[in-house]
Amino acid sequence: MTFQAIDSQSTAENLADQIRDAILVGKLHPGDRLIELELSKSFNTSRGPIREAIRILATEGLVEHRKNRGAIVSAPSFDDVLEVYAMRMALGAIAVSHAAQLSSKHEPDLHPLLEKLETIQNFCVGTPNQMIPHDLEFQSMLIALGELPRIKEIFDHTAVDIGVFVRFLGIKYDDSDHISLVKRHKDLLAAISDSNSDLAVEIWNRHIQISVREFMKPFSDLEIKKLFERPLLKNLFEMEIVQ
Amino acid sequence: MTFQAIDSQSTAENLADQIRDAILVGKLHPGDRLIELELSKSFNTSRGPIREAIRILATEGLVEHRKNRGAIVSAPSFDDVLEVYAMRMALGAIAVSHAAQLSSKHEPDLHPLLEKLETIQNFCVGTPNQMIPHDLEFQSMLIALGELPRIKEIFDHTAVDIGVFVRFLGIKYDDSDHISLVKRHKDLLAAISDSNSDLAVEIWNRHIQISVREFMKPFSDLEIKKLFERPLLKNLFEMEIVQ
DNA sequence: CAATTGTAGATTGTTGACAATTTTAGGAGA
DNA sequence: TCTCCTAAAATTGTCAACAATCTACAATTG
Helix, strand or coil: CCCCCCCCCCHHHHHHHHHHHHHCCCCCCCCCEECHHHHHHHCCCHHHHHHHHHHHHCCCCEEECCCCCEEECCCCHHHHHHHHHHHHHHHHHHHHHHHHHHHHHHHHHHHHHHHHHHHHHHHHHHHHHHHHHHHHHHHHHHHCCCCCCHHHHHHHHHHHHHHHHHHHCCCCHHHEEEEHHEEEEHHHHHHHCCCHHHHHHHHHHHHHHHHHHHHHHCCCCCEEEEHCCCHHHHCCCCCCCCC | CCCCCCCCCCCCHHHHHHHHHHHHCCCCCCCCCCCCCHHHCCCCCHHHHHHHHHHHHHHHHCCEEECCCCCCCCCCCHHHHHHHHHHHHHHHHHHHHHHHHHHHHHHHHHHHHHHHHHHHHCCCCCCHHHHHHHHHHHHHHHHCCCCCCCHHHHHHHHHHHHHHHHHHHHCCHHHHHHHHHHHHHHHHHHHHHEEEEEEEEHHHHHHHHHHHHHHHCCCHHHHHHHHHHHHHHHHHHCCCCCC
């Protein structure tokens, strides 16, 4: 029997988690200042650990820190969305392909992923927006299969960004999104365990494209047309989506 | 004329720079412990800023930090080299392509890059290993043209890794490497200012492949054959190199 | 003698006080 | 009224003392 070491995180990391959640949940808004003394009081700790937590969030890009001026919650733009998704597409493709070529090694590791998918499938009917954190966690587990720790870490950072974007831009999913998402993920896992890395990458890229489209929902047709003039967006959709 | 604000860095960042240099220069070896009190004495400061500096280095992957146990200089493996280069290829391709599609905007920005190339060309004759930091800085400036700040930041982190690899694996360049490198970089800049993003990406990828080959020099033919069984390496060289 | 438990020293984690810097607000002069 | 200056308030940066934890090694047990 193995036990999970309690307290494996440092206090600063715990604090960072809580502040991050506050941002993700909307208790803290872009532009808000993070004042060390204030935070240290509300978390009942001293300024030291709070400082560290803020640095962590700063490296994640969640807050902006300027010397002697403190940190403010940063406001992501649509360009940030595009950059983050471009990174996720590129890095995810490497990881997914690597996972496929490694697959013989870890058939068993696929089980928790399938379980996660079940959760998404069953738990989120009717409330498809609740699937976002689950989906992000699924993707994180997926990338972990690639056994590339640096890529995994950066990938997880971008997941936080996406959480912010979803809240900030007010994205709404519906149940059809939800069903197709589960299907795509199942296909992807199948491709990986078949060691079919090309197929895996293809599905992955398509998945990113579809995700980006979600973020374009709030815009009008005219605006979308304008968005497609941006090189990054063009590149993201360069490869044809074969349905 | 714009001036660089003196003191624009925080003390922690300055300390991080100095410790990083100590690692890059070989004063600190992989496995060495970074003891806060010791460092605070030798840098004549208190432990607070030193702690922050260590965290910075930890996010860069230069040191490994374990709770309550302090930080040790990490020892990169060849797998790390491959992962880092895979990231640099993928992220660099995005940035370079983006730069090309933006190029009309910043013709003038190319000047400092060309100057840097001159430096490499003239200054490094006979001592090609001195070109490494210049080359890494050139590449950093190149990626900056892409105007994708997150990618730029990650890219710069990987540059530090490469510095460590070079020292740790004892890579040696010769003058022919040096000449061909300058040529490739010039071609790349030309492609960017021609807005030829496909060509730019192609040259970029080839450049990464050649760089990876440098890291394989110390190995025997048999070892190299074995290395090529690794999926990451195979993928890096998947695209044909057309000379 | 091997395995476990206890203990001292070293090191990291936390805290509150003080210093340095930035921001704010108010007032003097044009 | 507007701009510029100054002083106070707010806030971040730094420090040294203290607390908690880990490491290494000695003591104890079976």
